[in-house]
Amino acid sequence: MSEIHAETVAFVRETMLPAEAPPAREAGAVKWLRENLFSGPVNTLLTVLGLGIIWFLVSHFWDWFAHSVWSANSLSECRQIIAETWGEGARGACFAVIRERWNQYVYGFYPSDLYWRPTLVFGLLFVALAPVLFSESRSLRRLILGLTTAVTLILLVALGTPVLWLIFAAAVTIGATVIAERHPLYLLIFSALYPLLGVWLLWGGSIWGVIMVLVGFGLGWGAWLLAARVSPMLSAVAAALVAMIWWIGFAGAAASDAQNLIPLGITPVDSDQFGGFLLSITIGVAGIALSLPLGIVLALARRSDMFLVTSLAVMFIEFIRGVPLITLLFVASLLLNYFLPPGTNFDIILRVIIMVTLFAAAYMAEVIRGGLAALPKGQYEAADALGLDYWKAQRLIILPQALKISIPGIVSTFIGMFKDTTLVTFVGLYDPLKSMSDAVRASTSWKGIYWEPYIFVGVIFFLICFGMSRYSMYLERRLARDHR
Numbered sequence: 001m002s003e004i005h006a007e008t009v010a011f012v013r014e015t016m017l018p019a020e021a022p023p024a025r026e027a028g029a030v031k032w033l034r035e036n037l038f039s040g041p042v043n044t045l046l047t048v049l050g051l052g053i054i055w056f057l058v059s060h061f062w063d064w065f066a067h068s069v070w071s072a073n074s075l076s077e078c079r080q081i082i083a084e085t086w087g088e089g090a091r092g093a094c095f096a097v098i099r100e101r102w103n104q105y106v107y108g109f110y111p112s113d114l115y116w117r118p119t120l121v122f123g124l125l126f127v128a129l130a131p132v133l134f135s136e137s138r139s140l141r142r143l144i145l146g147l148t149t150a151v152t153l154i155l156l157v158a159l160g161t162p163v164l165w166l167i168f169a170a171a172v173t174i175g176a177t178v179i180a181e182r183h184p185l186y187l188l189i190f191s192a193l194y195p196l197l198g199v200w201l202l203w204g205g206s207i208w209g210v211i212m213v214l215v216g217f218g219l220g221w222g223a224w225l226l227a228a229r230v231s232p233m234l235s236a237v238a239a240a241l242v243a244m245i246w247w248i249g250f251a252g253a254a255a256s257d258a259q260n261l262i263p264l265g266i267t268p269v270d271s272d273q274f275g276g277f278l279l280s281i282t283i284g285v286a287g288i289a290l291s292l293p294l295g296i297v298l299a300l301a302r303r304s305d306m307f308l309v310t311s312l313a314v315m316f317i318e319f320i321r322g323v324p325l326i327t328l329l330f331v332a333s334l335l336l337n338y339f340l341p342p343g344t345n346f347d348i349i350l351r352v353i354i355m356v357t358l359f360a361a362a363y364m365a366e367v368i369r370g371g372l373a374a375l376p377k378g379q380y381e382a383a384d385a386l387g388l389d390y391w392k393a394q395r396l397i398i399l400p401q402a403l404k405i406s407i408p409g410i411v412s413t414f415i416g417m418f419k420d421t422t423l424v425t426f427v428g429l430y431d432p433l434k435s436m437s438d439a440v441r442a443s444t445s446w447k448g449i450y451w452e453p454y455i456f457v458g459v460i461f462f463l464i465c466f467g468m469s470r471y472s473m474y475l476e477r478r479l480a481r482d483h484r
Contacts, residue, residue: 067092070099074445097449098456101440105457108275108430114267116161118278120169121198123152125285127176128194131187133471136478141180149173195289202282204268208258212251216243271349275430275439277460283353284418290357291417292410295364296403300394302369313365320362326423328355333427352424360417367413371406372398404479411472415465432457 078094220243383393
């Protein structure tokens with residue numbers, strides 16, 4: 001120990017030294033590059049290899065994109081403009097085909113004077129999803145509803161929407177924005193009614209069919225209330241039975257009689273006029289909305305203690321997972337009519353939606369079963385200790401945690417199913433990727449166009465799928481409870 005005492009030291013500093021700037025290697029872009037791109041020999045080699053690949057792609061394709069033409073009436077005119085502007089032998093993309101045929105890629109062969117109907121349906125889709133996807137974030141809900149209102153109304157005006165329907169769209173979108181500020185849960189009523197409204201607007205026809213479907217739900221609810229006094233399980237069976245009897249036996253005749261008495265409807269549109277992203281989004285949204293609850297039921301059935309229920313669930317899941325989707329689509333297109341009564345007209349898009357839903361539900365069941373298996377046994381024991389029955393335990397304790405764990409797998413299944421909607425081209429429907437591009441190339445003006453339609457369709461698919469992926473990440477962050 002030193003024998004020098006503090007009072008004998010000539011000088012003792014009483015103030016802190018000012019902070020010095022960090023070394024150049026430990027700050028700014030240099031630090032980031034050193035830690036992320038050049039942290040070691042392997043990382044450095046991969047960085048150089050990646051830069052080489054990027055340089056190769058840019059050097060080979062930059063001129064093709066840079067010389068692109070966006071305004072022309074045919075492929076030959078595109079090539080003439082490129083030759084005159086950049087010289088003989090120059091190459092360039094002809095994105096003028098997108099400018100000229102965008103309506104086919106978006107709406108297919110839907111009547112041009114009715115473009116406002118699918119536009120309205122897609123706009124109202126965001127209104128229906130706002131209280132479901134953004135129930136906890138007021139700022140995000142306000143942003144989504146505000147943008148939806150502005151964009152939808154602008155597009156409807158540009159497409160020449162009839163005044164009454166324009167007023168209806170403004171009332172719904174602006175009304176939803178106002179209601180969301182005070183009572184956002186009230187918007188769930190519109191979310192429940194949206195599927196019927198969307199189907200009616202897309203396919204048209206009599207409004208009485210939609211009303212009779214709602215009557216079936218009302219009768220089922222009444223049967224549920226009456227049977228609930230006897231047994232909860234009996235009430236669910238009674239509600240489903242009464243609704244099915246009404247829809248199968250009486251709804252069609254009642255709707256026809258009501259239409260004859262009071263004609264109410266809009267111009268009908270056949271399913272063969274659907275195409276492009278209108279078709280893909282319709283099938284995708286319907287498949288996503290239906291496959292999730294069906295997948296939950298199948299996952300619970302596969303983990304059931306009842307032998308018959310488990311066996312049926314296992315056989316269904318393994319059969320669907322072992323058969324390619326295109327096989328199921330061929331079954332929906334060709335073989336399903338053989339099992340229906342003669343003269344039955346089963347819409348092709350509805351058949352495809354059913355098969356796509358069953359296919360996605362089988363994969364969804366396995367994803368959710370993985371989430372159920374990941375929960376510790378103590379969660380099930382805690383539910384039993386609280387005296388909860390099976391369905392209350394699943395609804396209040398088990399499923400919320402299992403679904404949170406399964407979010408990445410669920411969204412991945414949704415993305416895969418949405419991309420698989422392009423397979424409907426093999427059953428005669430006009431998907432945006434192949435069939436619609438072939439239809440555009442059938443014109444003499446655009447015969448020979450190839451990469452441009454695929455790039456356009458690929459970008460749209462990427463934006464939609466990337467949006468679903470980002471929402472998945474947002475939902476995971478919002479539901480995270482591990483370190484709070």
